[in-house]
Amino acid sequence: MKNQVFEQRKIIFASCLLFGLLGSCANQTQRTSDKDISTEQQLSNSPGVTQLLEESLPTIVAGQVIYVPVYSEIFDFDSNRVSQLTTTLSLRNTDLVNPIVLETIDYYNSGGEKVRTYLTKAIQLAPLASTEVVVPKDDQTGGVGANFIVKWGATKKVSPPVVEAVMISTISQQGMSFVSPGRVIQERGTP
Template sequence: MKQCRRLILLVTFWGVMLAAGQLAFASQAASEIVLSKGQAVYVPIYSHVFGGDTELPFYLTATLSIRNTDPNSPITILSVNYYDSKGKLVRRYLKHPKKLNPMASSHHVVEESNKRGGLGANFIVKWKSETKVNEPVIEGVMIGTKSQQGISFISRGRPIREKTDSK
């Protein structure tokens, strides 16, 4: 019974967090449309979350979703790299660049059994286009089930400045 209460509390907490994130995104999306010829995008990924006083891990399956939102132009996904909580490269998901046609999507899965990423895992997705296009929507979708209860939430990617050599 105690485990069930913890799980309900955890699901409620993440449901509220998801709703708050959606509201924040809606206000930002309504205010500006950004065109770009390419970016490096950081996407937080949660291989697990904690619940209860004893910090019991709740393991999750994570799906990285990449959606070309431009109705006219393709984009090219240059790399999809998965990093652990310490910033160490865990896996390169692409061997070669991948073209995404207008309005097409692609995904990559980190299985629930894959615990190498840890709580602070992330993807860095690099993409480019020949012309300025609508920014793709790049998200992490986390989902897990336990004892007839489920949890799911998203994390949105955000463009970052790439590491540069400084002299």
Template sequence: MLKLLPGLFLLLNLLVPAQAQDVLQKALGESIYVPAYSRIFSYPTRSDLLATTLAVHNVDPKTPITLTSVAYHGEDGKWLRSLLDTPVTLAPLQSTSVLVPINDTSGGVGANFLVEWSSETPALSPIAEAIMTSGSGGPGPSFTSRGRVIERRVAGD
């Protein structure tokens, strides 16, 4: 076991810088896919409805970003509606959120959001996540789902 530790340490040192560089890569805009769930099953015939809050945090301490689109898609992948009437500019370290209420099951079990943002100067990628909760006021299921960048626009694109 002790013989494996130096190799593991070397591997971790090689991986961490690459991941850190990816996290700190700045972009002019991105498309972020965020999974969401309108209900979860505890038995084949029993499920709990969930409210979903999509939160987007501008983590860049110096650069504003503009949310240009927040689309809500059903589990079949079809567009259901836009959750953003007009673009919203987030100042450095500012956040915003939108709610899909507990009684809205239009997205099905595996709904999702597609968040589009842009910036005039390169900015850090925001954190986009869905927070699902039973909303019953008592103990119930609550969990988060982090978004994943599926398209990145950088200078020169």
């Protein structure tokens, strides 16, 4: 079932890119079978992702804390009018050989208050595996200055992951999308 859903998503995404209609196809990529399960379960069900039990957590010797600025809404024309955006936080292990462990994925609002915790248990990303968190367009809890804090680690020095957010919206015939890269705010482990 997971492979079938994954293949369907790949085909839809490729079609959207081919026709340059990513914004208008965004809603077609929703996993209908996953509507009733939590984001944490969706993260764990992605290919190459394993949820780790507390007793099986590896000893972390290297890693980072990454700040990712995101925009659940942006100003449109002036400060009295805003446009809502769907945000996808993409987490990609770039190491060819070693897995990494994602320990924290937390969402903060413009006031710096934690709005949501996406992980209660660490997950492991296999080499070159990726996963994502989606903040829907109608979720306005983050505001203009929303951000994610992502904490990751590994059992040895590895190629750091790519952590970035993609914001997208369509209004009538107009579409907008942009990427916001994560910024390392703390190194972890031995130098």
